[in-house]
Structures are given as structure tokens and as C-alpha cells.
Amino acid sequence: MKKKKVGLAGNNVLLLITVLLFIGMYVIGCIIYANKGFGHFQTFLNILITNAGLICVACGMTCVMLTGGIDISVGSLIAMDCMILAVAMGRQGLPCIPTVMLVLVIGIVFGLVQGYLVGYLGIQPFIVTMAGMFFGRGMTAVICTDQVSITQQENAMFYSWANAKITLPAFLGYTNNKGKTMVPFIRPTVLIALVVVVAIWFMLKYTKFGRSLYAIGGNEQTARMLGLNVRRTKLLAYVLSSFLCSIGGVLYCLNTMAGSVQQAKGFEMDAIASSVIGGTLLTGGVGNVLGSLVGVLINGTITTLVNSNGKLLSSWANIATAALLCFFIILQSIFAKLKDGRK
């Protein structure tokens, strides 16, 4: 019992650092960019709106990383999803719901192939998902090489989904300089993303599958000896990741309303960074989707900070995320060394 407490304490420290970092960054942003409206509640909601897709993807990524694997195909899969949605609805005029279903099914199939290769054939997850990454990006170009957008005329239903507003109580808003009250709002995408977070959190905590993910990441050999079906669990983890990634792709598409080959480049980096910043260990066995949610928020705050400045090049956001990922990886490795020392 005592040992367990020590382990949890170490992980909580990582999560605590993350939460403090987020609050610190946000407060600094509020102070520096106060005149640009950084302090408004809507800015925070905008971070959620723009990153709804990333939240879903990060949840899937966390599940895969819990088993000690990784999935770097997510960015390309999102690009492929967006392109399929855009071409099917924008060019072919297909109805909305079947297309979304199709995209979700494609995600599951994609995950099945990757999961089979990783789980049953025992190939390194990185090699498999890297091939998946290039395959996805390439397929996007095979489907269409132009930038395709979805407009209101082409698909009114999808358009209405994308532009639906859910207003929050007015007292959270502010009065702009013309004397008009700006009521804060979120989009339905945010709700879907939050539902995904809660569902995955529940799954990881209270279902057999969720606990097996932790067990396999902790020690694969032990998990197998205790009678867990390691191969099938791994397969399902990749299916779950690709499925959540496809949901994320639909949410992402609702945000951009377009498909292009270059879309969502570096998304895998953002998702991995969010998970790692949120306290998921790269070696597996330790992690929490709520942490990943905070990781996504940190990621979004960095981008918002860079954009608020206006003068900085957008590549600074990439560099900052990479630096943060590097910092947290080093932190993790130090924690791991300390733990080893304690033993």
C-alpha cells in the first residue's frame, strides 16, 4: 500500500507542474496582452473551440501511450478524413451523416491494420505508424491534390453544425467598447470533445479494458502471465486511437471546413506533446486523460500567445511546443531515475 502511494505521488507531481504551468502561462498572457482581450472568458473558450479535434486525438494517443506504444499517424489520418469529407460533401454532394459514418469506419479499419501489425506481428509501433503516416498523407493526395472547401450551398447540414452556437450565461461575458454585451459561446464540437474526455476517463478508470491498458504498459510480461490478452488489448488500443482520431478529424473539419494535403501537419507532435505534458509516461503504464486535456490547453495557449503578439512568426508556436515536450521528457527521465534510485 505504501509503495503505491509513493508512485502516485510522483505522478501527481508531474500533473501538478502541468496545471501550474498552464495557470502561470495564462496569467502571464492576461497581464501582457490585457489590451488585446486575452483576459476575456471567450479567449479561453476559443482555445477549446480551435482545439476540440486535438482533445479527441490526445485522448486516443494517451490510450496508446499507456500500453507503451505510440501513434504518429494521427496528423495524416486527420488530413485524409478532412479530404474525404470535403470531396464527398463539397464535390460529390453526398449527404452529411453517411459521409461522417464512412470516415469513422475508415478510422476503425486504419486502426485495425495498425493494431494487427503492432499487436499480433510484434512490429515496433513507431515503424508501423510512421508507414501509416506516409500512407495517410499520400492517400490524401491520391484523393485530391487541390484545396477543397465545403460551403453552405453544398452541404447546408454540415454548415449548420459548424456554425451552431451554444451560448453560455451572459454574466460571463463582457461589454465591448460599443456598449454591446458579448455573450460567451461554445460550438457543439467542444461538447463532443468533452464527452469523449469523460468517456475515456471513465473507461480507463472503471472498465476491464482500461485497467488492462495500464497493466500492459506497466509490465507486459506480468500482464501476460496474469492471463490478460495482451495482443488483443494492444490491437484495440490502436483501433481506439484511430477511431478517436477520426472523430477528431470530423471536429477539425467542422473548424476549417476544408480539406487539403498540407492540413494538420505536425498534429502528431501536438497530440504526443499534450499527452506527455499531461503526465503520460512514454514508457507506458502511467497517465491520465484529464492531464492530456490540460496538455492540450497549454498547447492552445502557446498558439494563442504567439498569435496575440502578432509580430512573432507562427513557427515560434511549433518551436515552443517542441521545447516544452523536450523539457517534460527530460523531467520524466529524471523522475524515472529517481524512482530507480529509491529501489
Place this chain on the structure above:
Amino acid sequence: MKNIQKITRMKLFFPLFCLLLVLLINVVKDPGFFQISVKNGVLYGRLIDVLNRGSEVAILAVGQTLVVAVSAGTDISVGSVMSLSACFTTMLLAGYGVNTTTTIVMPMALGLLAGILMGGLCGAFNGALVSKLRIQPMVATLILFTAARAIGLLLCNNQITYIRYEPYKYLGNFIPGCPIPTPIFVTIVVIVIIMLVLKKSALGTFIQSVGINSRAARLLGINSDFLCFLCYVICGLCAGVAGMIASSRIYCADSNNIGLNYEMDAILAVALGGNSLAGGRFNMAGSIIGAYTIQAITTTLLAMGVSTDQAPVVKAIIVILIVVVQSPVFKSWVETKKNRRRAEIKEAV
């Protein structure tokens, strides 16, 4: 029958077989594939094109082979590092923020050297993360995979820097009076240096022993951490050289496009060369043949009208096929099939 088995068991059989297969497909499709002609005093032809364009992949494959052998992981940042070192060199030569220039502000050799060293620095960063902090190679290199291009954009002030200075084009194109493209010479030089180091010193053997069992190697007195670090630095330097060639070809540094998808090609070259991606024993010659096979595939695809954006699909499928064939599960499945057939034959007798 025994002779055939002897040939198929040779180390270089698989890579050579793949190369010949690709060449054969090309010859059937286009009989003029092997034609080499001289135009304007330089050599022209598909074969020359493959050798020329394959230089970057071959150089990257040399570095990648060492990394795979020593750490059982791959360096996925090589493409981005190529672009970063190219951006660094053009920034030094043209000056910060200059869009296009016909004169250079510092000696060209110095600029090129700085670019290559920049690659080495990136390699050192990766190496430190992998060897000292024991982070999985692919996660460690993922950091530079995204960040290096972004840093390159910063160095170039978010624009494409053109250097319209004649000698700068020599490295990636032709030296006046010489009919053979310069990148071929550069590749030969890199390969010869690495081969000499590996063969004349015990480095090659040390790298293999670290890759097979790094703890055992350390107990034998090999500094396995340092060797791992060194391999990443060499890989970074190779990426730097490849970046110089790629930048010189188009006499500019386009941060978003230089070295795009090259990490895939490099890893594919290593796998095609008959090397196990699980580390340990390596076969440099196989990797180099693998690299030219990849280039031949790329050239074939481009000649067939497949766009550069679409080509990765085919390569991804090839990678998966190779790793599936290499996987222990598949191998044991083949073994059991063979054994069963043997047993059946015995029973029949």
C-alpha cells in the same frame, strides 16, 4: 539447387534482387532506360538521374544504418535536419533576411562547413537525449522532426533565400568541364570515409556489439553510451551533407520542402538493405544499394505520372511488407510450414 540456395543466402542477395527487379520493370516499360547521352558536355540519362538524385538518400542511409544498428531505433529527424542545415548555410552566405543575392558575404567553404556542423549539432542533441537520458530514439528525434523546420524558417526570416552565386550551384549540379554530376562524387567520398573508419578501426564491431547487447558490451569495457552518441552525431553530419547537396541543387533553401519525406526513404533504404530494424548486425553496402533502389522506385513512379505527394503511399506499403517479412512471428510461421512439409515428405517416404 544447392547453388541457388547459396546465392539466395548471400547477404546482398535481397537488396540486389530488389534493385534488379525495379530496373527490369523499367526496361520493360521503357527500353531507353539505360541510354546515356552527352548533352552540353554533361551526361544525361535515366540511370545517371537515379545515381545523381539518389545521392541524398544514399548519404542519409549511411548515417541511418549506424543509428539503427546501435540503438534499434531510427532517426526520423534527418529530413528536417537537412532543411535546417540548408537554411543555416544560406543565411550565413546571404546574410539574415536577404531574399535573393548574387554575392556571398563569407567564404563558401566556411558556410558549407557550418551547415554540415549544424547537422552534427542536431545529431548531438538527438544523441544526448537517447544515450544519456535513455529516451526512445523515435520520440527523441520527433522533437527535431517538427522543430528543425520551424527553426529553419526563423533563420530564413520566413522566406526562401536564393543564392544566385555560380559556384554555389556546383555542389548539387555540375562542376564546369566535368560530365559527371558532383553529388555522385560527394556520395563516394562520404561512403569511402565511413567504410574506411568502420573497416580499419574496431568501430564497426563495437557498434554491432552495442546494438546486439549494450549491457554486455559495457561489461566488456566498451563505452556504449558514447558510441550511441557518436552514431547519432555521424547521422546528423550525414544529414548536413545531404542538406548541402539538396540546397545547392536548387540554389536556395526552401525550409518547407527540402528533405521532405526523406526520413522515410532513409529508413526504407536501411530495411531494403537487409538490415533488421531491431538493431545489431548491419550491412552498409546493402543499405547503399537499398538507397539507390528507393531512388529507382521514386524515379519510376514519377515517370509513371505519380505526383511527389502521392509517392509515399507506395513506399509506405513496401515498408510494411518488409517489416512484416522480417517480423519474428512471420518467420516462425514460415518455419513451421517448412517443418510440416518436411514431415509430410518423410511420412510419404
